[in-house]
Amino acid sequence: MKVSGFTFIRNAITFDYPIVEAIQSILPLCDEVVVAVGNSDDDTLALIHSIDSNQIRIIETVWDDTLREGGRVLADETDKALAGVVDNCDWCIYIQGDEVLHEDGYAEIRQAMQGNLHREDVDGLLLRYKHFYGSYDYVGASANWYRNEIRIIKPGRGIHSFRDAQGFRKPTNQKLRVVRLEAYMHHYGWVKEPKAMQRKQESFHKMWHDDAWVASNVISSEAYDYGRDLRHLVRFEGTHPKGMQQRIARVNWHFDADISIDQRSIKDRLKQFCYEKLGIELGYKNYLAVRFRNT
Secondary structure (H helix, E strand, C coil): CCEEEEEEECCCCCCCCCHHHHHHHHHHHCCEEEEEEECCCCCHHHHHHCCCCCCEEEEEECCCCCCCCCCHHHHHHHHHHHHCCCCCCCEEEECCCCEEECHHHHHHHHHHHHHCCCCCCCCEEEEEEEEEECCCCEEECCCCCCCEEEEEECCCCCCEEECCCCEEEEHHHEECEEEEEEEEEEEEEECCCHHHHHHHHHHHHHHCCCHHHHHHHCCCCCCCCHHHHCCCEEECCCCCCHHHHHHHHCCCCCCCCCCCCCCCCHHHHHHHHHHHHCCCCCCCCCCEEECCCCC
16 A cells, blocks of 8 residues: 655745644655645745655645635645655545644554555545644634544545645545544644744735735734634643644743633534534535445
């Protein structure tokens, strides 16, 4: 069984992306990892070259900055990285620059890839998510944060990145049929040094909106105020991926949230109850779940 990883990145240093940790977190599962490095204003290319692994293959890309509607440029870059994987791989593992796969899930992922290798009715595997906010001590607990997403797919089925690269679709916009796993992806997109987070906000919205919208809706500031966009949070009681330990130890800002008040709406609480107590996932889903056969 041959497995390829793929990802894309641009300006990782400027916006403080844990891209090195992201890549290293999927390396143990992959025979190769294709990294599409976009035209950057910092030393992102050198940073990727500095990763000590002969499994990494870099392709240099130029982002189409005119694709500003709905974050389409992110899907475009994802597809470039996917197109770069070897032709004879059986599975492809995707990771974004602010995600890190927890090593506790490696065994389950390997088993699921092997057990579903020859199933024509399975297009991919679905991972669970923890979304961190403000610091490495808090995770989002409202239904606004997506709970699951497709990060492992079978190549050669016309699968492509969907919308702003959150998930994938097949030709004619078909949803992928996926097997649910308990393996966790940790999403750190909302955990950055406040100045880096502010830089990201000012730049990131340009991938979705025109200059007029950005000027009217993105608050200009030297540092991002996490308190102004606070959603319902809970204190994180688990462990972070081992590869994140050094980054976490370097934290030089303080964030403390008042989690005593439940800010969820009635609708949000209903969704949470159905998901946690009844196993029913209400609302929009970017996939069709099928049963796992351990064969």
